Each structure stands twice: as structure tokens, then as C-alpha cells.
Amino acid sequence: MESVKYLLDESRIPKAWYNVASDLPQPASPPLHPGTLQPIGPDDLAPIFPMSLILQEVSQEREIEIPTPVRDVYRQWRPTPLFRARRWEKLLDTPARIYYKYEGVSPAGSHKPNTAVPQAFYNKEAGTKRLATETGAGQWGSSLAMACAFFGIECKVFMVRVSYDQKPYRRALMETFGASVTASPSTETEAGRSILAEHPDSRGSLGIAISEAVEVAARDADTKYSLGSVLNHVLLHQTVIGLETLEQMKMAGDYPEILVGCTGGGSNFAGIAFPFIGRNLRGQASTRVVAVEPSACPSLTRGRFAYDFGDTARLTPLVKMHTLGSSFIPPGIHAGGLRYHGMAPLVSHLLDIGAIEATNVQQLEAFAAGVNFARAEGIVPAPEANHAVAGALAEALKCKQEGVSRSILFNLCGHGHFDMQAYIDYNAGKLQNYEYPDEEIAMALAGLPPVGAA
């Protein structure tokens, strides 16, 4: 019945974030201005982001210092624990050594506060009065709402309609933190109104909600925009996860042979993986790094690596990423945080250069893995995190079949306390899998902007 956690003293919270751009053998393609198709400069982004975040977005420095007020907030829950999943190993009867980093101990219940807190901090410093953002399942929205409450900034959240309806508890959490929450598409923006005009029953998507939040930030002088994933600076902030894990694996006297994370926009995956990938790229290690995405939104495994818009209304710069096309509306699976048509440019680039692998799992397989894990470890994972659990489970069973002990590390990026409707539906047999015919994916990709096509 032994369970083992590896805890670092709070003095060991990283003092700097790790920037994987510094270790890339070839740089990622730059974002392009949607009008000129030229690489955008910092000034192009100034209307919606504070300059400190824009500079992080384009930095090539390996280390970027974490401001003291940010570390002071991190101290409430960081360093987060690394667990050895001994009871789960026993239940699976596997020779694998399974470790999981648990980000669900943050007050908002996921890894998202790692970037919400610095984003709120830098905006406060820059005089921002209000932040507008989008949220899928609500992990991001509730984290930004909390960070805004800490720093005294107003928070406006456009929540994807399907999650708004599925997850009233997440909305209540955001409102308890003082945020204003609107179902997206809404009538509050041009983008929302134009979608609703065409699709009055639209269930929304992250792409649409981003359009609405960006529009509000561009329109209102006191309002900036905040994104919970995809962008370089967001992924950068998440690297505290992997930096801590490196230290904790040392405490455990082990090193991951396989590293697994789930991918939606890419931020939790980047958070745990980038510091390990950096060591791979520098020739110091050779961990297999596996990104697991839902079959219902397979941007890495079935999308195209191409320039595309980050949002549905095509308000954002063009970024080169694995994408299903910005008009792709994924089905309303419960892993709302993974329902994004694209993938972070840095994660996409790493797949392109062969530094990571990608796979996809079906919704039912992900939930089965999550329930199995919960009964052994006591933690009910978020539906998004279930994809990482399923990925780790597959590797652990492979170890068993082959009679080989390998060390497997995965990121348990959040708990499922606000997602229990998903488990109710799963237990009742109401969830289903989604398998796209190739033609359907091809059709979605046909709408990609004809930019920089190789």
C-alpha cells in the first residue's frame, strides 16, 4: 500500500523559466501579419499584450527570470509533488516504474495558474484594468479569474457554449473569484454575432471564443487579451513543471525513459516536456517524448503543418502549426481543454523535426484509464489528463508484455472535480468515440489560408 511522493522545499521553486527556443537546431517559423504576410513585430501585438510578455514571446534566451511576486504566489502550491504510482503499478501488475507530476494541487486544480499568475502580474505592472480571455472546460478561465482576483484586475471570460452548459460548477468557480462569464458565441462581439447569424445553435469552440476575447481586447482601451495555451510565452511559464520534475527525478534516483503528456493547445505538455527535450537536444539524454491527443481533435496526428489562424474569425496573426483548419469545430467531447483546431507552434515544430512523437486516443479509452487510475491512486483526473493517463497505461502494459521495466513519467495536469458530469455520463454508458473519415479531415484542411505552402 506504499505511496511515495517526492517533495521539494519551496526554496527550490525555479528562479527562471526555461526557453526551449534557445536549444532548437533550427528556429520555428515566425508568426505572420495577416495583412502583409510579413513576420510580425512587437508593435503589432502591443494593442492586445503588455510589452513584457511580447518580449518573452520572441526571446531566444535560455533562461528568463521569474519575478519575485510571481514566485511568492507560486509558493502557495509549488513545488507540486511528484508521485511514484506504486498502487497503480501493483494493480496493473507491470514491471514499469510509473511517476506522475501532479499539478492538480493548485487552488484552481490544474497547471493553468502557472501562467495565469505571471500574465496577471505583468498586466498589472503595465496598468491593464481588465483581461479578456477564452476558456474551454474552464480550467484556464478559473485560473485567470483567480490570478486577477489576487492582483486586482477585472476578468472577462468567453466560455465555449458546450462547456458552459456541461460544466456549471466551473462557471460558478470563476464567478466566485469575481469574474464575468459569457457563453461563446455571444452577441457581445462582431465575431460572435456573425457565427450566431450563420449557426444559431452553435456549440462554440476555442477558436470562436478566442475571436471574441481578442476582439474585446482590441476594441476596449483598458482591456488586454490573455491566452491560456499555444503561445511561446505561455509554454515558457509552464516549464516550472518540468524543471521541478528534473530535480524530483534525481531525488527518486531515476530518469524517465518515456515521458507522456496530453495535448490540446500544448501548454501542459510543453510544461513538463520542454526541460527534458532540452536535455535531449543538447545530447544529455534520450527520453522518448510522447504527445497524446484526443481522436476527436487530432491536430498533431492527422492535421497539416501549415500557416493558419489561431481563431475562427481570423483576427489573430498567422502561425505555423499542426492544424485541422481554423474553421474545424470538434465534437463536444468532455475534454473541453483539448478541443482546439491547432497546436502550439513550438510543439508542432518539435514534432516536425522529430524531437517528439504523437498519438491519439479515443474518449472511452481515456476514461477507462482514468477510472482505473483513480481506484488505485485516489485522484480522479480531469478528462484532458485522462489522455495522458491512457498514454502512460499503454506504455506500462507494453512493459508488462515485454517483461521489461522502464521508467514512465506523465503529467497529471489537473483533477476532475469540476468535470464529474463526464464521469456520470461515462458510468452511464453515454459517452462515445469519434473517428473521422479521411475525407472529412481533408475537407477541413481545404480551407487553410494559401500562405507559405511548401
Place this chain on the structure above:
Amino acid sequence: MESVKYLLDESRIPKAWYNVASDLPQPASPPLHPGTLQPIGPDDLAPIFPMSLILQEVSQEREIEIPTPVRDVYRQWRPTPLFRARRWEKLLDTPARIYYKYEGVSPAGSHKPNTAVPQAFYNKEAGTKRLATETGAGQWGSSLAMACAFFGIECKVFMVRVSYDQKPYRRALMETFGASVTASPSTETEAGRSILAEHPDSRGSLGIAISEAVEVAARDADTKYSLGSVLNHVLLHQTVIGLETLEQMKMAGDYPEILVGCTGGGSNFAGIAFPFIGRNLRGQASTRVVAVEPSACPSLTRGRFAYDFGDTARLTPLVKMHTLGSSFIPPGIHAGGLRYHGMAPLVSHLLDIGAIEATNVQQLEAFAAGVNFARAEGIVPAPEANHAVAGALAEALKCKQEGVSRSILFNLCGHGHFDMQAYIDYNAGKLQNYEYPDEEIAMALAGLPPVGAA
């Protein structure tokens, strides 16, 4: 923006529970057999509890060793953090030094696993195949369900009807852990059927649910009963909370002048308070200890200290406690874990001998305090815990009025992730207060059994 947590290494998990019975200046009154009215012996309890727990129930030893397999499970989340509420102090603009021990980091989200794990362990050792229990809000039921999953025991939970309807996510959590959950009153027991015959629309109560679970345990040979509060051995297991806090207050270089806990059956309150009360009783300290209960179920502040049944169907032994009468059905407030007609005999005895104080707060005051706390500290408390938050808040504001800095410690016994419907209702202005006229309380007390009346 500083937040400060005091963390102990896992080697500092207590090796023994603290038994307050050893330090009482006069012993608490013994439980009586409902038939003979004589003090019950261990054999009377043997049909429903394993002998190891019965012996703990009557022990007078100061320290009772925690078995290694129990400590091994505790290690997953214990020692829990003690926080200095610096952001909340700042928001309240109080000179008070506010500390909170946070039990919500357990996988089930509350202090309840502290006793669920040893109860499952001792039952497993004794060969128990199935545990039956009751649950109010579901904190207890989900904790026992989790512990049973860890130790391979079946778990049958009678969940108070009003909570069963209010909190479907809690039920889903129990079912995800593999437990079987039935709304109480149910048709599965004599006790349930007889209540339903008289009150077909009964919303249930902990007293009724206890009757059902005890009946099942007494009826089925392979089934024992497990209680989440009230009994001496349950309170004993919770003392890990206070024992850790004693060490953590030393780390903080401080000692609580005021200690606050919320009380339903008394277990989280006892958990944090007993080790401090022991020091008071031994003349080593003089902390003011305050129990905060809901106005809607005021057993300590408006009940009578008398022999009463622990359940509605009068199946349990008679225990001397502060009670509103075992037929008292509290209104369906959201703090379901505090909806119990009686109070732990040890907590009742301590109030009787003047070792603790008691106060009650209204539901709206409790939620207002909880929201205020959440915006500063990021943690949304369980509705039960809001009563402790309100108690601490009142003391902090008193410090401000008087211009005095006092150290205030409270137990944040669980988070409210599964209770967000309560916050939705609170935010929508749908919650209400309850104030009983004296005559109504007197009427409820008139039904007390005429036993040992002074």
C-alpha cells in the same frame, strides 16, 4: 502578494494518534446499552465493529500507534500544509495573524480519509468483506469509498436524500471509486421503509442514514459498519491534523491564541483541537478554543447535554452528548456534513467542563466569509468549512476593532469543488437563514429518552 506555507517532511507524519481521554480531569459518561441502560462492553459492539476499533473507542492511553500501512497511505498527502493567510489578512486589513491548516489536499478533498484509511485497514485485517456507512454532503462517503478501493473492500453508502439530489458530483465520485450509493431513506432497510411510510417525501438526515447502515451491518454477516464522525476512535484518528499543526506552528515561530473549527459530528474540530486542548488541560498553554456550528443545527449552542440515540431509528447505544433529539431533522442547508442532531460525546464533554466555547453562524454569513476568503487565498472552502472561516473572520475583525494582533488558527477541513451548486445558489441569492423559535427547540428536546436525566 506573499503567501506562506509551512510544510513538514513526510517523516514527520505522526507515529501515534493523541487520545484526549487520557487528559480529561473527569471522564466522559459511558455509552449505555439501549435495552439494559447499563454501560456497554466491547462484546456489545462486536457485531458491527472490528475489535481493534472497539478497543480504541474505550482506550485511556495517551498515544495509540498508527500502523505502518496506514502511515504509508497517509504519505500520499500528509503532512498537509499549514498556511499563513497573508493575502486574506491584507484584504481584511487586520493586525491578526491568521493561520489555516488545509485538509483539502487529500485525494477525496477533506479530512475524512484520516479515519477512512485506518478504518478500512483494521476491517481488512479483521476479514471484513463489506463496509456500510452513511454520508451527508458526501465528504465521508467518498473518503470511505476511496479507502475501500485501496484495501479491496466493498463499500455501501446511504447518502442523505437532500444531498443525493443536491450533489450528484459527489455521488459520481463515490461510484468512480467503485462504491454502491443509495439515497436515504431507502426501501432497502426496515428503518428506511418505516420513515418512508410516515414521510414519503422525507429529505433524509444523517440520523436516518446511520440507522440504515447500522441495520445492514447488523443483518449481514460479512458486513461491518463504519462511521465518519462522533465516535471516540474516529476523533482519535483525526488528531494527526492537530499534531502536525503543533509542529508547524513551531516552524512559524508562533502559537495560536485562538483556535477555530466547525462542528457537525465533531471530527474535524477534534482533529485540530484535541492536541491543543490537551496542552491546555495539562497547564502548558491557554488557547481559546471555539467550535462553530450552523444556526440551522445548533446542537452545542441550543441543544441539551443528555443521553440520546445516535440515530433516528434508535438502533445505536445511548450516548451522552449535546443533542437536539434524534428525531430532529435539520433543514436542507448546503453544509450537509453539519446536519447532525447530536455532537461527539468527547466534544460535548469538553464544552460541559468549560474546556471549549461554542457559537453558531447563519448560512449566509458563512458563505459571505467563504467567498471573501476564496478571492484572497484562491481556495473555495466546502460549505461546512465556511463556518470555520466565518468564525476566524469574526475574530480577525475583532482584532482590527481592538487594534490588537492575535494569532488565529483554523481548520480548513475541505474544499468546495463538489459543492459548487451551493455557491451557484448563494450567488443567485437563493440561500436563506434559519432561526428556530425557542419553543421549536424545546419541542424537539421533549422527545429525548428519559435516561440519566440529572
